[in-house]
Amino acid sequence: MKRIFISIVIIAAIIAAGCFAIAGIEAENTKIYGKIEEVLNANSEEEAKAALDELEEAFVKYSKRLSCIVDEDILEEMKGAVYMLRPMLESNSDEFTAQCELLRSYAKRILDREIPTLGRIL
DSSP states (O other), X not given: OHHHHHHHHHHXXXXXXXXXXXXXXXXXXXXXXXXXXXXXXXXXXXXXXXXXXXXXXXHHHHHHHHTTTSOHHHHHHHHHHHHHHHHHHHTTOTTHHXXXXXXXXXXXXXXXXXXXXXXXXX
């Protein structure tokens, strides 16, 4: 009977840790989404550069917090996308908005990969 109880406690702890991880990823993604919106909604180049600085700082914190939970490969891809924004902004590239949307999709993919599904469990 003790083994069954201990097994149930361990399984409950694993489920709770997974739920807290998903909630943490959602909270971090919300922050990143907000920073991306600030960059996209900037009216002048100075405002955009300031918002981009804030996005880069937020991404450093984001990657530190999520590096123990998620796959490092997607964080590296996201890091490259974040640091490509500044040269695109300075050269008035047409793909600046697309790059911001790519960042948003990377963050969504991180969350989607961590949500447990029956196929991933089995």
